[in-house]
Amino acid sequence: DVKVTQSSRYLVKRTGEKVFLECVQDMDHENMFWYRQDPGLGLRLIYFSYDVKMKEKGDIPEGYSVSREKKERFSLILESASTNQTSMYLCATDGRPGGEQYFGPGTRLTVT
Amino acid sequence: RKEVEQDPGPFNVPEGATVAFNCTYSNSASQSFFWYRQDCRKEPKLLMSVYSSGNEDGRFTAQLNRASQYISLLIRDSKLSDSATYLCVVHGSSNTGKLIFGQGTTLQVKP
Numbered sequence: 389d390v391k392v393t394q395s396s397r398y399l400v401k402r403t404g405e406k407v408f409l410e411c412v413q414d415m416d417h418e419n420m421f422w423y424r425q426d427p428g429l430g431l432r433l434i435y436f437s438y439d440v441k442m443k444e445k446g447d448i449p450e451g452y453s454v455s456r457e458k459k460e461r462f463s464l465i466l467e468s469a470s471t472n473q474t475s476m477y478l479c480a481t482d483g484r485p486g487g488e489q490y491f492g493p494g495t496r497l498t499v500t
Numbered sequence: 501r502k503e504v505e506q507d508p509g510p511f512n513v514p515e516g517a518t519v520a521f522n523c524t525y526s527n528s529a530s531q532s533f534f535w536y537r538q539d540c541r542k543e544p545k546l547l548m549s550v551y552s553s554g555n556e557d558g559r560f561t562a563q564l565n566r567a568s569q570y571i572s573l574l575i576r577d578s579k580l581s582d583s584a585t586y587l588c589v590v591h592g593s594s595n596t597g598k599l600i601f602g603q604g605t606t607l608q609v610k611p
Contacts, residue, residue: 430603431544478543486532486591489599491543
């Protein structure tokens with residue numbers, strides 16, 4: 389079974405703080421993704437990565453950056469958190485482009 | 501126009517009912533199609549892939565109509581445990597792994 393873990397289930401941060409969300413997968417997959425999910429908007433892709441040190445912008449990259457130093461770990465960084473970044477953040481991985489994506493349990497981030 | 505569109509519902513049905521969801525997609529070159537299920541406050545999980553010839557998995561049947569660019573999911577003999585949000589997912593034609601998710605259709609099965 390593919391296992392995708394995320395560093396926190398719930399997180400509360402203040403406006404302006406730097407926030408790190410970490411994701412680890414155990415299947416040696418090359419592709420990893422970060423989404424946010426909001427009511428009425430569905431899942432929106434923030435960033436994705438095809439290999440170590442490679443990253444591509446998704447549909448809503450503004451206000452976020454990512455880091456992929458090791459194949460199994462993909463980090464999402466909010467450089468200066470804002471209240472409009474309050475959301476559910478989901479990490480995913482797949483074994484081949486266009487194949488099934490496996491999701492982590494999500495991090496519910498609240499920025500106050 | 502959204503790339504993947506679904507009726508958000510909610511669909512409220514009694515146990516044992518048959519319910520169908522439709523989804524339309526805009527990119528005619530899309531290659532892969534899926535239905536995911538998401539329970540409240542949980543992550544999405546693959547329910548089934550959708551093949552051109554249609555496919556069935558127990559009480560669930562998925563159909564793809566490429567000419568009309570829509571995908572359907574039929575659930576027969578609904579169970580209380582089928583209550584969830586069903587996400588229609590489409591893969592584009594590029595070499596990327598990028599999937600496009602619909603907003604989801606909420607199903608509530610009542611006793």
